[in-house]
Amino acid sequence: MNDFANIIKIINKANDVALYCHTNPDGDALGSMLALGFALEKKGKKVSLYCDTPISARNSLFKGSEKIALPDLSVHELGISVDCSDIDRLGGAVKSFLSCKSQIAIDHHRSFKRFTEICYVDKDACACAQIIYKLLKEMKAIDKLVAESLFAGIVTDSGCFAFSSVTPETHVIAAELMMHGFDAAETIYRVYRCTSKERFDLKRLALSKAKLYNDNQIGIIVFTIDDFKKTNTSALDTEGIINELIDIGSVKVAYALSEVGDKNYKLSIRSKDPIDASEIAGVYGGGGHKNAAGCRVNGYLEDIIERIVKLASDRI
Ligand SMILES: [Mn+2]
Secondary structure (H helix, E strand, O other), X not given: OOOHHHHHHHHHHOOEEEEEEOOOXXXXXHHHHHHHHHHHHHOOOEEEEEOOOOOOOOHHHOOOHHHEEOOOOOOOOEEEEEOOOOHHHHHHHHHHHHHOOXXXXXXXOOOOOOOOOEEEEOOOOOOHHHHHHHHHHHOOOOOHHHHHXXXXXXXXXXXXXXXXXXXXXXXXXXXXXXXXXXXXXXXXXXXXXXXXXXXXXXXXXXXXXOEEEOOOOEEEEEEOHHXXXXXXXXXXXXXXXOHHHHOOOOOOEEEEEEEEEOOEEEEEEEEOOOOOHHHHHHHOOOEEOOOEEEEEEEOOHHHHHHHHHHHHHOOO
16 A cells, blocks of 8 residues: 555556546545546546546536546546545446456545555545645646646645645645646635535525524534525535534534435534544444545434434534
8 A cells, every 4th residue: 555656657557547536526536536637648648537426517617627427338447546435435436447457546535445456545635636746746747737636626625725634745735736837816716715606595595594502512504405496506516515614613513414315315524623523424334534524314304413413412
């Protein structure tokens, strides 16, 4: 594990490389995959980019995202997954990934469960893009567009350099990337700050129903299918809205429940130290990072809320 030399050797040998990111990709998944894709294409390789989720309007703001396709039946020489903590995160792309003649996984999640013989995992990296940066630096494959994509990944996964996962090294890497001359402020606006009117409406609606528990130490927002219909949005548009709750001084744990089906919810968790969000997600078989994690939960909404409030209050 964690041997760039071996990984570079394998990449150099392959002519036909398929890259994979997780289902419902976030900025780090996209930035990591696109940066690696641009770099390998420049090295003359045939590169395919796969994700099982169609690219949303928001994700189309990442340069090169139009190259990302739904997985098909074609077989590739080498498959590389980025930002996937376990094989299930590939969702509908699992079969395609496994059909590659060899596989590599590159990830930074604390909950990483090994699913390839060859992998590179750095649980201290604040973004997968930070690992891809080191890999591509060694391959001397960073140009302006690659740098911008990596920067976009780091910005989105670090809360624009605000999370506790950010280290001095993160800033050094960001500085080295910026030297390639892309417009950093424009990139941050485009991939991190910019929102749509629809998403604004969803945020306004969800926040108007937000509830606080335990002396305002636990915050919960719920996105219902009805909310998505009313605002012409989907569960993909909820990313980041949960931060409005964890930003309340008294809140130690914030939850966002997104209804995805009948009695089926996607639960996002944010926490402040020392509470471990990934440990709470683990109760439901999910995972993530110390301050940001997620899982799926089944049941009646009232029961779920009662249970997750107890999970948080037990840890406060
Ligand atoms: Mn990530």
